[in-house]
Amino acid sequence: MSSDMKAEEQTVHNPIQIDPETCVKCNLCDWICPGDLIYKKEDNRETLPVIAYPDECWYCGLCQSICPVDAITVIFPDQMINCQTDVKTLLGKVID
C-alpha cells in the first residue's frame, strides 16, 4: 500500500460556478446532474444549489445547458486547460 493512500483533499477546483444573483433556485441543475454532485433543497426558493462533490464532475455541461437563466458557467481547471503531462507516462512501465 503506497504511503499517499491517506493523503488527499488539497484545494478542490469547483467546475460549476453559479451566479447567486441570477440563479432562480429552481432545482433543475440538481435534477439533471448525472453524477449526483449538485444538491439543492427541493421546494425552497431561498437556498442556492450546493456543489457537494466538485472533483467528481464529468464536465458534461448538462447543468449549464438546462439552467433556465444562464446562471451556470463551467470552468475548466488549469491541469485541463494547460495540461503539461508527458503522454509517455500514460503508456505503462515495463518490468522484467
Add this chain to the structure above:
Amino acid sequence: MPQKWNSLDTDVLVIGGGVAGCMAAIPALEAGLSVVVCEKGKVLDHCGSVGCGVDHYLTIMESGPEWDTPEFLIKHLPKLTDGIVDMAVASRVIHEMPKVVRKIESFGVNFKDPRFNDYYRLRSFGLPGTYHINFDGTEFKKHIGQRVRKLKGSVLTRTMAVQILVEDGRVYGAIVFNFRTGEWTVVRAKAVVLAAGEVNRISLNASGMAFDSWHCPYNTGDSQAMAYNAGALLTNMEFVETTITPKGFSAQGLNALVSEGAHFINKSGERFMFKYDEKGENARRAVIADAVINEYLLDNGPIYADCRHLPEDILDHMEATLQIDRYTMPAFYEQKALNFREEPIEVSISELSIRRSGVYFRGSGLAVDTDGQTSISGLFAAGDCASVSGGIAGAAVLGHVAGEGVASFVPKTNGSLPQIDMETADAIREKAMKHMEVEKERGLSWKAYEAEIRQTVNDYIGVRRNEAGLRHALQTLHALAKRETDLKADDLHGLMRIHESSSIRLNAELMATAALARDESRTGSSHYRMDHPDTDETNWKKFVIVQKGSEGAETTTLSASEPLAAAFARKN
C-alpha cells in the same frame, strides 16, 4: 438509517437507464410486461453516456447500394474484429439495425441534416461504407427516455444495484439502495437486464482527474461485477480501449474529427497515419490509438489533430456542431484560447476503458446469446457491458433485442418467484452499511483506493503488458481486495462510490487475468504483450472466457468460430 425494507415485484428489472436499458425496457413494456428501471441518475431523459447528446449513429439503412445491406457489413466482421467476434450475435444486431433506427425515428428523433433534409452519412473507424449518420442528437436520449415514461415504465432514480439475486442458475431480482434517501429495496423480477455500461475510472489520463473521462465516469462496470459474482461468463475482458482526445480533456468527438477529414500530424508536421493503415485517419479507432501511442514512444510527440486544410463549409459545420457530442467542448477551446480552424489541436490518448477495444462489434463484458441472454437463466445484458458492442447504435439494437428476448422469456416462466431470503438480504445490507461505521484511524477513502487501482492498471495492465507486470498487478489488486472492508463512507453518496470502486477493482482483476491467459498480441495496443508480440492466428482465434471459480477468477477458451452461447451451461 431506516431498517425496514421496501419490496417491489415486477416482471422485468432493468439495471441502468441509458440507451441500452431504455431500449430493452420498451419492447418489454409494449408486450404488456411491468418494468422497473434502476438508475443512478435522476432522469431517464438525460442519463447515461449520451444523456448530454450524441452526433453520430452507426446503422444499416438498406438505402440501395450493396454496402448498405446487413450481408455486406456482416461479411466484413472478421476483418473489423481481428477474428474475435460472436458472429451469431453480431449478425443478429446488424440485421435488426434498419428496424431499430426507424423505430427510434418514430419516437421523434430526427436523424436528418437540415442542410440537405436528408441523412448525412460519413465514413469512419475502418467501416467498409458510410455507415455513420452524422446528426444533431442533442435530444436523442430525451426521446428514448420519454418513450419509456409514456409506456408507463417505473424508474427508481438515484438508486444503485448492489447485488443480483440468483438461485439454481436463475436470476430472480436484485437488492438496490437509494443514495439520497437511504432506502433499501428488494426487487423481485422474472427477468433482469443488465445495462450499466462499460468500465471507466480504471486508469490514468493526461489531466490526472479521475472523472475527466471520455465516456461517462459513473459507468464503473457494475453490471459486469454483479454478474461475475453471480457466476456469469464474461469475455474479451483482456482488451482495453482508448481514444484520442484534446490533451487535458477526455471527451467524445473523434468520430466527427476523422469523418469530416481531420489529419493527425506529429511534431515534425508529418501526417503519419498511412504508415499504420491504408485507410489513414479512417482506420479503426484501435489502430488510430495504437499509431498515436507508437508516435509518442518514438519521441515524435506532441501529436496534433489538424483541421487547417479543411474547406470553410466543413469547418463551419464542425464549429456549429462541436457541442453536440460534448456540450462543454466549445468552452474548453475558448478557455484554452485555441482556434481549431487555424491551429492544430494537441492530442493525447484518453484514459483506458474496458468496452470494445476500439473495434466495433467485439464487446468486452458479459457473454450473451442471440436474444441478449447471458449464461444465467433470465439474466440479459446489452450495451457496453455485453459481448457485442457497437456504440450508441449497438446499445440501442442489442438493448432492443434483449427487450424482445425478455418479452419472450417472461411468459414462459411459470409465474412463481422464490421467496426472498431476508436473512441474506439483511446480510448484504449490513455488509454495505458497515462502510458507514469504519473507524477513522482504519478508514480508507475510496478516492485513494481507486487512485491505487488506476496507477496499477496504467503501469502494468494498460497498453504495454508482460507476464511479470500482469502478475505484479494481480498481487496489488488482490491486496486491495482484502482492504475493501476498510473503505469508509462519509455519507450515502460515498457509499455509492465505494460500490463503484469495488466494481472497478474487480474488473481490473478480470482484465489482468484474461490478459495473462492470452499469450499473444492482438489489435495493436488493445492487447499488446511485449513478451508475446506476435498475433498467433494458429492458436489464438479464440475467446478468453472469465468466470468466478473456487480460487478466484478462472479462464477458459472457446474457438471464435463458435457462438459464445456454446459455453453456456444453462438449461433454458
